[in-house]
Amino acid sequence: MIYTLKQKFVDNLLVFMLVMSTGGLLFVFNRNELYLVFFGILIFAYIFFGKKLNSSLVNSSIITLVTISSLFIINYIFAINTQADSKYLYYLMIISISIFVLNYFKNNRNYNILIERIYSVMKIIMIHSVLNFMAFFVIKNHLAIITSNYHECETFMNVFFYTTERGIVNMFGLEFCRNQGVFWEPGVLQGFLNMFFFLEAFIIKKRKGLLLLTAIAILSTYSTTGLALLLVQGIVYLFSEFKTNKFVVPVVLLLSVPVYMVFSLNVEEKVQGEKEASFQKRLFDLTQPLFIAIEHPLTGIGLDIDEFQKMRKEFYFSSPALRSLQEKVGVESKTLGTDKGSSNSIMFLFAAMGFPTAILLLSMLFKQQIITEKKWLWMVIMIVSVMSEPLLLRPFFFIFIVSGFNQVFYKITSHKTQLS
Numbered sequence: 001m002i003y004t005l006k007q008k009f010v011d012n013l014l015v016f017m018l019v020m021s022t023g024g025l026l027f028v029f030n031r032n033e034l035y036l037v038f039f040g041i042l043i044f045a046y047i048f049f050g051k052k053l054n055s056s057l058v059n060s061s062i063i064t065l066v067t068i069s070s071l072f073i074i075n076y077i078f079a080i081n082t083q084a085d086s087k088y089l090y091y092l093m094i095i096s097i098s099i100f101v102l103n104y105f106k107n108n109r110n111y112n113i114l115i116e117r118i119y120s121v122m123k124i125i126m127i128h129s130v131l132n133f134m135a136f137f138v139i140k141n142h143l144a145i146i147t148s149n150y151h152e153c154e155t156f157m158n159v160f161f162y163t164t165e166r167g168i169v170n171m172f173g174l175e176f177c178r179n180q181g182v183f184w185e186p187g188v189l190q191g192f193l194n195m196f197f198f199l200e201a202f203i204i205k206k207r208k209g210l211l212l213l214t215a216i217a218i219l220s221t222y223s224t225t226g227l228a229l230l231l232v233q234g235i236v237y238l239f240s241e242f243k244t245n246k247f248v249v250p251v252v253l254l255l256s257v258p259v260y261m262v263f264s265l266n267v268e269e270k271v272q273g274e275k276e277a278s279f280q281k282r283l284f285d286l287t288q289p290l291f292i293a294i295e296h297p298l299t300g301i302g303l304d305i306d307e308f309q310k311m312r313k314e315f316y317f318s319s320p321a322l323r324s325l326q327e328k329v330g331v332e333s334k335t336l337g338t339d340k341g342s343s344n345s346i347m348f349l350f351a352a353m354g355f356p357t358a359i360l361l362l363s364m365l366f367k368q369q370i371i372t373e374k375k376w377l378w379m380v381i382m383i384v385s386v387m388s389e390p391l392l393l394r395p396f397f398f399i400f401i402v403s404g405f406n407q408v409f410y411k412i413t414s415h416k417t418q419l420s
Contacts, residue, residue, distance in 0.1 A: 023188035079302025190226025191385035289351035345392030364404030
């Protein structure tokens with residue numbers, strides 16, 4: 001069957017909305033309205049570009065929806081504090097969108113086309129991020145503040161975005177603003193840039209020049225996590241290309257030097273230097289939610305982020321094992337409390353939903369069937385990214401959890417269909 005330009009456009013639009021709803025400023029400032037638009041595009045795609053629904057796929061999707069929704073309802077009922085209904089309705093919307101998008105591509109296209117659409121959208125994001133970084137030097141004195149109840153940043157004509165209050169970096173005499181692209185934080189941008197690097201290097205393999213451009217974009221985020229993931233991918237790419245193209249080796253090694261230098265400088269600043277507070281917050285987000293989960297192991301404390309912030313502000317933990325580990329690695333946790341949400345999605349999941357549900361959701365994430373080539377590396381990128389930013393329960397990442405559930409239930413429903 002011919003894959004038309006109209007179908008490509010609609011599919012790209014769906015993936016774009018999927019990515020933007022996972023940390024994109026578009027949704028940060030217009031969340032409710034854009035989720036309605038997202039649903040509208042989905043309905044339009046099903047009606048005008050969909051095929052006849054596969055009964056086994058529909059059944060597996062329904063079972064997935066019921067199963068995941070039940071886990072969230074149980075969490076709502078057994079939460080230790082009163083939870084806001086709106087918070088859980090928001091998660092129900094994320095669950096539904098993730099299932100509908102996955103069902104749409106699995107029923108009407110295939111995972112290869114989904115990967116191509118993800119690649120196309122991420123390429124646009126990468127190119128924009130490079131322009132965003134370069135434009136700052138020209139337009140830095142012509143920025144306007146945009147604000148909402150949840151976020152504030154500066155923009156130039158709603159095309160380029162910056163957070164100069166805490167994003168200015170002076171490196172080797174060059175002053176620049178950390179690149180956040182179209183996302184609310186540089187850490188979110190680096191995650192998607194590293195995913196694009198992966199797709200270009202190991203799946204699509206179209207242009208090596210795009211790898212260089214992506215590496216520059218990741219450097220411009222000045223993200224410790226992003227630089228670490230880039231170095232890991234560079235090493236894997238080096239070994240994968242060595243057998244077929246030995247000329248790649250010196251080029252990759254040469255390019256790795258500035259990445260490692262910036263990474264080392266970044267780590268030193270965050271562990272002992274001026275940006276130690278950022279590192280301490282990440283360390284606190286790694287440890288404190290885990291101790292909260294240990295005190296509430298079965299159903300957690302609830303997904304309401306406001307209630308979570310109130311509790312963690314008063315929650316103090318002291319552990320001999322933690323102190324012993326800190327002494328061995330030479331890193332001391334200095335943060336005693338915070339009223340902010342956790343930047344670590346996985347630790348938040350354990351604290352909010354308890355060990356059984358969190359382990360089940362993470363196991364389904366690892367069972368995802370969307371990216372299967374060099375799956376281990378893709379999962380490293382995803383896990384590290386959601387451990388540094390609150391993204392796991394957002395549509396783009398949640399669709400991979402849904403993929404795991406769908407794979408398990410589809411085997412059951414399709415087998416029953418064959419028997420009947």
